[in-house]
Amino acid sequence: MQHSSGIPNQDATAIRARDWVSVLANYRDPSSARSWFEIAVTAGPFLGLWAVAWWMIHIHPALAVLVSVLNAGFLLRLFAIQHDCGHGSFFKNRTTSDWVGRVIGVLTLTSYDVWRHSHSIHHSAAGNLARRGIGDINTLTVAEYQGRSLFKRLTYRLYRNPVVLFGIGPSYTFFLENRLPFGFMNKAKFWVSSMSTNAAILVALLTIYYFGGAMPLLTIFIPTTLVAATIGVWLFYVQHQFEQTHWEEGEDWDLHEAALHGSSHYVMPKVLQWFSANIGIHHVHHLYSRIPFYRLPEVLRDHTALAEGNRMTIVESFANARLHLWDEKSKRLLSFAQARQNTSAQQ
Numbered sequence: 001m002q003h004s005s006g007i008p009n010q011d012a013t014a015i016r017a018r019d020w021v022s023v024l025a026n027y028r029d030p031s032s033a034r035s036w037f038e039i040a041v042t043a044g045p046f047l048g049l050w051a052v053a054w055w056m057i058h059i060h061p062a063l064a065v066l067v068s069v070l071n072a073g074f075l076l077r078l079f080a081i082q083h084d085c086g087h088g089s090f091f092k093n094r095t096t097s098d099w100v101g102r103v104i105g106v107l108t109l110t111s112y113d114v115w116r117h118s119h120s121i122h123h124s125a126a127g128n129l130a131r132r133g134i135g136d137i138n139t140l141t142v143a144e145y146q147g148r149s150l151f152k153r154l155t156y157r158l159y160r161n162p163v164v165l166f167g168i169g170p171s172y173t174f175f176l177e178n179r180l181p182f183g184f185m186n187k188a189k190f191w192v193s194s195m196s197t198n199a200a201i202l203v204a205l206l207t208i209y210y211f212g213g214a215m216p217l218l219t220i221f222i223p224t225t226l227v228a229a230t231i232g233v234w235l236f237y238v239q240h241q242f243e244q245t246h247w248e249e250g251e252d253w254d255l256h257e258a259a260l261h262g263s264s265h266y267v268m269p270k271v272l273q274w275f276s277a278n279i280g281i282h283h284v285h286h287l288y289s290r291i292p293f294y295r296l297p298e299v300l301r302d303h304t305a306l307a308e309g310n311r312m313t314i315v316e317s318f319a320n321a322r323l324h325l326w327d328e329k330s331k332r333l334l335s336f337a338q339a340r341q342n343t344s345a346q347q
Contacts, residue, residue, distance in 0.1 A: 127258030
């Protein structure tokens with residue numbers, strides 16, 4: 001079968017990643033009406049559930065927490081919209097995208113301009129062993145890990161522990177790290193972005209405290225933010241951390257190959273796919289980031305080769321939490337135990 005795009009309907013691994021780019025360009029144009037609709041059906045319920053949770057405080061604080069946990073799904077989706085704005089894919093007008101992203105950044109506790117810059121670095125360097133460190137999960141190769149001191153090995157193991165990575169990590173990232181433009185401290189525009197976002201967040205929190213005291217902050221703001229942040233960090237993790245992901249160095253690294261083969265296709269139920277704004281279709285997103293999230297399913301419907309590539313179910317994804325080291329010899333992500341066994345077998 002041949003698609004009108006000229007790309008044959010076959011295994012995505014049989015097609016050069018670069019060849020997909022011209023095909024995916026056909027899906028890049030957003031619809032302003034659709035984009036504003038997506039904002040309305042996300043921000044509207046988010047604010048509405050905030051009001052419901054506030055009202056629930058007077059009945060029982062636990063009910064407010066329950067509503068807040070549910071509302072985390074809408075906050076997660078707002079972050080996904082902010083993400084698309086950062087790529088310039090949500091509106092044709094870049095200024096509109098940027099200001100929508102900045103406003104949402106107050107709700108997601110994320111300085112939009114700082115995040116947009118670090119995320120663009122992530123996209124330009126994903127899978128490149130020589131350019132790790134900004135906008136990604138810190139990952140060592142087996143050789144690098146074995147060459148570290150005992151203390152540094154323990155530090156890395158602690159960092160990669162699920163309790164730290166998905167428990168402490170999200171809180172640290174969104175409540176503390178995002179308050180300063182780490183990595184870009186010498187750029188004035190990023191300080192302006194961070195401090196402006198911080199000021200807006202402070203005004204919002206003080207207003208909430210003025211009208212409701214500490215309870216709305218404790219039972220609504222914190223639970224909603226923490227749950228959304230935790231889910232967001234997990235999604236970011238499984239998008240690139242899986243056994244057959246793609247890492248190369250030097251001349252062996254290729255931007256498009258790394259995008260297609262180093263990003264997962266996270267298959268989720270429709271409701272979770274909606275709340276995550278199709279971010280699970282990550283291999284397509286990385287290959288052509290200018291496609292608005294609501295058009296990503298079109299790509300999979302039109303090109304079954306991409307629909308079948310890098311598929312990962314939720315059950316399968318849980319096993320990835322035990323993989324921590326990239327083995328340059330076998331081209332696989334390994335657990336600490338697997339890396340130790342391989343080393344013992346080679347001795």
